Amino acid sequence: MRKLLFVGSALTIALSSSNVIADGKATYDASCAACHAAGVAGAPKTGDSGAWKDRVGQGMDVLVEHAVKGYQGKAGYMPPKGGFANLSDDEVKAAVEYMVENSK
Numbered sequence: 853m854r855k856l857l858f859v860g861s862a863l864t865i866a867l868s869s870s871n872v873i874a875d876g877k878a879t880y881d882a883s884c885a886a887c888h889a890a891g892v893a894g895a896p897k898t899g900d901s902g903a904w905k906d907r908v909g910q911g912m913d914v915l916v917e918h919a920v921k922g923y924q925g926k927a928g929y930m931p932p933k934g935g936f937a938n939l940s941d942d943e944v945k946a947a948v949e950y951m952v953e954n955s956k
Contacts, residue, residue: 876950879943883936888951894928896955904955915952916945 880888880898887895896903907915920941922932933939939947 875943876946876948879939879947880950883934883939884947884951887934894925895930896927896951898951899955901955904952908952908955912949912952916941916948919944919948 885898887893888898891897891900891903896907918930920933923930933944
């Protein structure tokens with residue numbers, strides 16, 4: 853019985869963690885779409901494969917680094933974490949992966 857309680861408690865703690873699984877679509881919808889749906893400030897529009905082609909060619913690590921730390925490019929400016937400092941790096945990564953997957 854004690855083992856069952858311990859396993860159940862550990863599972864409850866793990867599942868209640870807010871960063872167990874970052875949901876890329878939810879993060880995108882709540883934080884990224886404001887710019888990436890309309891192309892604000894040079895943001896590549898989600899779904900525009902031409903706008904993403906060269907960026908994707910740099911590799912996912914570079915894209916995630918630019919999204920997390922911010923980036924000033926020829927086409928525009930990406931603020932760190934899109935201006936949402938409360939996002940975890942994993943949430944930002946998941947949102948970038950979502951945008952790339954939906955922009956091929």
